[in-house]
Amino acid sequence: MENQTERWLTYKDASAEALLMAMEKDENVFLIGEGADHINGIGGQCLPAIRKFPERVIDTPLSENGLTGFCIGAALNGMRPVLIHQRDDFMLLAMDQMFNQAAQLRYASGGRHKVPLTILSFIARRPGEGVTHSHSLQSIFAHFPGIKVGMPATAMDAKGMLLRAIFDDDPVIILEHRHNPLYEQKGSVPEPYFETPLTSQIQFSGEDITIVTVSIALLDAVNAGHELSGGDRISSEIIDLRWLRPLDIEPIIKSVKKTKKLLVVDTGWKSCSISSEIVALVAEQAHGYLQCPPRRITLPDAPCPASQYLEPLYHPNPEMIIRAVEEMVK
Amino acid sequence: MGTNELWELYFEMLRIRMVEERLTDWCNLKLVNAPVHLSIGQEAVAVGIMAALNPEDKIISGHRCHAHYLAKGGDLKKMFAEILGKATGCCKGKGGTMHLFDDEAGHVISAPLVAASISFAVGLALSFKMKGENKVAVAFFGDGAVEEGIFWESVNFASVFHLPVLFVCENNLYATHSHILQRQPSENITERVGPHKINAHRISDGNNVLLVKEVAKAKVELVRKGQPCFIEACTYRLREHWGVGEDWDLGYRSREEGEKWMEKSPLKQAERTLTNHISTPEELCSKIKKMEEKIKKEIDEAEEFAFNSPQPPKEDLLSEVG
Numbered sequence: 001m002e003n004q005t006e007r008w009l010t011y012k013d014a015s016a017e018a019l020l021m022a023m024e025k026d027e028n029v030f031l032i033g034e035g036a037d038h039i040n041g042i043g044g045q046c047l048p049a050i051r052k053f054p055e056r057v058i059d060t061p062l063s064e065n066g067l068t069g070f071c072i073g074a075a076l077n078g079m080r081p082v083l084i085h086q087r088d089d090f091m092l093l094a095m096d097q098m099f100n101q102a103a104q105l106r107y108a109s110g111g112r113h114k115v116p117l118t119i120l121s122f123i124a125r126r127p128g129e130g131v132t133h134s135h136s137l138q139s140i141f142a143h144f145p146g147i148k149v150g151m152p153a154t155a156m157d158a159k160g161m162l163l164r165a166i167f168d169d170d171p172v173i174i175l176e177h178r179h180n181p182l183y184e185q186k187g188s189v190p191e192p193y194f195e196t197p198l199t200s201q202i203q204f205s206g207e208d209i210t211i212v213t214v215s216i217a218l219l220d221a222v223n224a225g226h227e228l229s230g231g232d233r234i235s236s237e238i239i240d241l242r243w244l245r246p247l248d249i250e251p252i253i254k255s256v257k258k259t260k261k262l263l264v265v266d267t268g269w270k271s272c273s274i275s276s277e278i279v280a281l282v283a284e285q286a287h288g289y290l291q292c293p294p295r296r297i298t299l300p301d302a303p304c305p306a307s308q309y310l311e312p313l314y315h316p317n318p319e320m321i322i323r324a325v326e327e328m329v330k
Numbered sequence: 331m332g333t334n335e336l337w338e339l340y341f342e343m344l345r346i347r348m349v350e351e352r353l354t355d356w357c358n359l360k361l362v363n364a365p366v367h368l369s370i371g372q373e374a375v376a377v378g379i380m381a382a383l384n385p386e387d388k389i390i391s392g393h394r395c396h397a398h399y400l401a402k403g404g405d406l407k408k409m410f411a412e413i414l415g416k417a418t419g420c421c422k423g424k425g426g427t428m429h430l431f432d433d434e435a436g437h438v439i440s441a442p443l444v445a446a447s448i449s450f451a452v453g454l455a456l457s458f459k460m461k462g463e464n465k466v467a468v469a470f471f472g473d474g475a476v477e478e479g480i481f482w483e484s485v486n487f488a489s490v491f492h493l494p495v496l497f498v499c500e501n502n503l504y505a506t507h508s509h510i511l512q513r514q515p516s517e518n519i520t521e522r523v524g525p526h527k528i529n530a531h532r533i534s535d536g537n538n539v540l541l542v543k544e545v546a547k548a549k550v551e552l553v554r555k556g557q558p559c560f561i562e563a564c565t566y567r568l569r570e571h572w573g574v575g576e577d578w579d580l581g582y583r584s585r586e587e588g589e590k591w592m593e594k595s596p597l598k599q600a601e602r603t604l605t606n607h608i609s610t611p612e613e614l615c616s617k618i619k620k621m622e623e624k625i626k627k628e629i630d631e632a633e634e635f636a637f638n639s640p641q642p643p644k645e646d647l648l649s650e651v652g
Binding site for chain 1: 388390419420421422423424425426429431433438439441443446447448449450451452453454455456457458460461467479480483484486487490649650651652
């Protein structure tokens with residue numbers, strides 16, 4: 001519902017605005033990545049920054065691990081680099097620099113070195129992309145102390161979380177989701193500078209079940225929630241996790257104590273994952289409150305197929321959520 | 331080259347040697363709970379390169395970082411305390427022997443794993459260029475590091491962006507226990523770096539401190555103009571890969587090979603040159619003895635500081651995680 005007090009932007013434009021705003025605020029902020037300075041590079045997300053600060057948008061050789069190290073070096077001299085990878089799959093090439101180095105240097109230097117590095121990347125989800133272009137790798141990244149991991153699921157957070165990341169004094173990974181219902185979807189985004197706090201967010205209050213969502217799973221849960229609140233009259237409390245590290249578990253525990261049921265919906269795999277972590281924490285902190293076993297909707301335990309016939313079967317969808325909720329709330 | 335200049339360089343090398351000999355004593359007394367990587371035999375590279383830098387130039391190093399730290403002017407007390415895991419160490423005891431750094435001295439950081447920190451020097455150089463700072467970044471690493479992809483990513487990037495960075499490879503022939511010819515097509519690394527439009531130079535006697543300094547001065551001048559350079563200094567590690575003992579018994583290299591390098595170790599070479607410029611051997615001995623006394627005093631004081639320093643408090647376990 002557009003009105004005069006609210007400004008509506010797409011998720012993508014909100015993120016682009018954050019990049020530009022950060023560069024306006026601090027001359028030490030620069031964007032660097034493969035194709036970062038192309039007009040249509042990074043989905044056009046760097047375009048406002050390219051127009052205003054061309055000297056601070058750096059196109060690079062294809063060297064993901066090296067680039068991460070270059071950014072660490074620049075950060076050690078007071079810069080605030082935003083390293084952009086076109087897909088999070090490429091981040092696997094930079095694991096050493098991200099986790100052996102960036103995540104540990106503050107600790108290993110007794111707090112004297114800060115690495116204010118932002119790593120911005122994207123989860124793609126399109127037919128034909130196949131096994132190496134559609135990963136959702138957030139759970140691996142969130143394993144390491146010393147580096148924050150955020151996944152915006154609204155246009156507002158696409159701006160606020162990115163600004164929070166860029167002006168954090170420690171390394172932060174931001175994984176945006178490129179799937180179109182989210183990426184091109186408009187939401188209310190305040191015009192001035194703001195940062196999203198390091199907390200999870202109750203997007204809808206409800207009584208019958210707690211649904212914790214990661215990234216774009218929020219949209220599926222919201223669609224499912226609308227459906228369920230109709231004929232079935234099931235009221236879902238939907239919590240957008242936003243940050244995997246630090247993990248803000250308190251609102252989830254509180255919600256589960258109220259609803260007595262937990263469903264986690266993630267865009268990644270199930271084993272050793274953020275969904276495992278949330279269920280484990282709820283088991284540790286709210287075990288006696290649960291009226292039925294917690295459930296998880298995630299990717300199946302297989303790589304992502306390229307075929308347009310198989311790929312749609314691969315991802316979580318609202319129907320899966322509706323089915324699970326109906327079984328849990330009888 | 332003036333004799334005074336060589337005496338100054340000799341002093342720096344002797345200081346590094348004596349510090350590491352003291353660490354050897356500590357390790358033999360089981361006072362150190364850490365894998366120290368000694369630079370004994372390789373001191374000329376650190377000292378020669380550092381002599382060509384300005385104080386505001388910045389260096390990074392890897393796991394074998396003691397010599398670089400000391401030659402750049404790193405605080406000995408903080409180094410000793412760090413190696414002993416004390417709260418007064420340069421990393422408050424949390425980094426250890428492989429993470430030595432001293433910001434004030436311009437030693438920005440040391441970081442294992444092999445080759446990882448080379449990229450930091452490139453990033454420093456990028457930031458110097460972006461901020462318009464007239465500084466040079468120097469990366470120190472070994473011959474094994476050039477087998478890592480990130481070394482070539484670093485060289486390529488520095489070349490394309492004309493960054494003020496000097497790559498210094500201490501080619502000591504062995505990566506842990508593997509000879510370079512088991513790992514690379516030739517012992518000459520320089521010939522493979524040059525084609526990246528990096529000004530690359532091989533110093534076949536990297537234990538000759540005057541030679542290292544002379545080459546470094548010429549290269550640093552180029553680096554300041556935006557021409558990245560690479561220096562390969564051929565040298566030899568006289569101790570085991572980590573630890574303080576000799577390791578001729580392991581069979582991966584021979585004592586005969588080691589003895590040849592001992593003869594041309596940085597200190598011995600410098601002593602021979604100095605002998606030619608001094609009236610009697612006794613005069614040389616007496617001058618060296620005076621230096622040793624001065625250094626011993628500094629080491630004793632630093633040792634006392636480190637031994638008497640407090641342990642890190644328990645709450646440090648979980649502090650500064652980020």
